[in-house]
Amino acid sequence: MKSINMKTLWITADDALARLGTKPQTLYANVSRGRIRAKPDPTDPRRSLYHADDVQRLAERHSGRRHTAAVAAQAIRWGDPVLPTTISSIAGGRLLYRGRDAADLSGAAALEDIAILLWETPGVVVKAFGCVMTGRSRLAAALGDLAARVADDLPALGRNPAVLRTEAADVLSTVAAGLAPWPDPIPLHQRLALGWHRPDAAEPIRKSLVLAAEHELNVSAFAARVTASSGAALSAAALSGLATLTGPRHGGAWLSVTRLAGQAGSIGVREAIRAMLSSEGAVRAFGHQLYPHGDPRAKIILESFEIPALYGLLVKAGEDLLGEPPNIDFALAALAATFDLPQDAPLVIFALSRTVGWLAHAMEQVESGQLIRPRASYAGS
Incomplete structure (x- = not known):
């Protein structure tokens, strides 16, 4: 062969x-x-x-x-920096939140603590909502609840920053009501773990929420900033970010990992990687453009629990055959597999976490007073 x-x-x-x-x-x-x-x-x-x-x-x-x-x-397209920000930076293989290493913060912080840091606010209260079964998925509930408030919320432009930060906490509460419904005001990572009946998964979920909260000017953060630059409500900016996150090349990348694991279980790890390279031209479970020596977020998450044997074989194969260590999409898929979480758990964790970052970007963009409006280069006849 x-x-x-x-x-x-x-x-x-x-x-x-x-x-x-x-x-x-x-x-x-x-x-x-x-x-x-x-x-x-x-x-x-x-x-x-x-x-x-x-x-x-x-x-x-x-x-x-x-x-x-x-x-x-x-x-x-993965070019030089185009927007100034004080929210986060990626340099030397490290992810920094306002100058503080996200890896260090993941040691003890909760997502609410990261919101306090990124929003530069003295406190963040995320309201608790009971578990209401509507037949909708958690993602559909969050999208619907955000869309429902967009028409009623005030535009963000021209409002006091302190008021915006209070509203940001309310928007995060709306997203949490859909993604992590729970009747008691406990930390968000505990709401997810208990809602999925997996209390032993609370700690790795906490780390995941902290490490996925913000990642510079990714496509969903850019979408949120574009929306906020128009003066739209913070809920509209969060809705833009959440809609963008659903794409298979962004928040939906974990599906590629689960497909790879499924194939590996059937035809073997090496052949599964061969098949994905042949069909997709890439194996999205490994490597990251911004981390030449490996995604530090994935390393921390994967060290917080014992991954299944199949995922361990995939990690070794990725490094041996592709020369790349696993990324955060792989880590979230491995987390879901280890604790038998619902199929969409990686996207739910990612969306809840990244909402904090979107709101930080939206408020920073509003306070800059600038409209994001690039020109188009006409290529037609």
């Missing part, structure tokens, strides 16, 4: 420099800034290998004269 050829994913420094047409110092600078992923060469630990796709992307960006329109277009 023909083996999987993974060598094209990683190239030597000489090859990278030839494609980039730059000096070694520039290559190392791009690695340190997270623009090019690198890993030790298994045949010579003193040397490094560089991710071919990252190198090619930068080579194409810098080829020829960089017109303003070309720079702007590249910035939208």
Whole structure:
């Protein structure tokens, strides 16, 4: 049987420099800034290998004269930073919330504590709502409840920041009512664990909520900021973020992980990876563009419980065959599998957590007073 050829994913420094047409110092600078992923060469630990796709992307960006329109277009697609923010940053393989390491915060903080930090407010009270069975999924309930309040909520523009922060807590309460319904005002991670009848899952859920709360200018955060820049209500910004999160290339990426695990259980880990590479051209369970040496969020989550044997085999295969460690989508899917949580649990955890980040971005955008309105480059006849 023909083996999987993974060598094209990683190239030597000489090859990278030839494609980039730059000096070694520039290559190392791009690695340190997270623009090019690198890993030790298994045949010579003193040397490094560089991710071919990252190198090619930068080579194409810098080829020829960089017109303003070309720079702007590249910035939208995993390009250079385009919006100033004080909420979070990703640098040197670390995720920072207002300058504090999210990995350290996950040691003891709850999601409510992260809201206090990101919103820069003295306290956050998330109201409790009873478990009302409506026949809707949790995600559908959150989407419907947010949409119902959008028409009644006041526009965010021109209002006192302290008032907006109080309203943000109310919007988070609305989302929590759909995603984590519980009659008592206990921390959100406990509401989820008890609502799923898995109290032993509370601790890894807590860590997951903290680590997924914010991640710079991801597509759902950008959607929330665009909505907020129009002056719309905070609930509208959160609704935009939640709708964007449902996409298979964002919050829905965990489905790819469960499909991979299902195939691995049937045909074997190696063949499952081969099949996904053939059908999708990528295995989304592994690697992250912003973390050349591995997603630190996934590492912390996976260390908080004993993963099933099948998922352990997948972790090893991902590193051996793809040269990539698991990412947060893999970690959330493994969490759901370990504690036998509902099928949509990864998306529920992600959505509840990320609502805190969306609201932080919405309020920062409103306070900037700027409208996000890029120009289009017409490509028709």
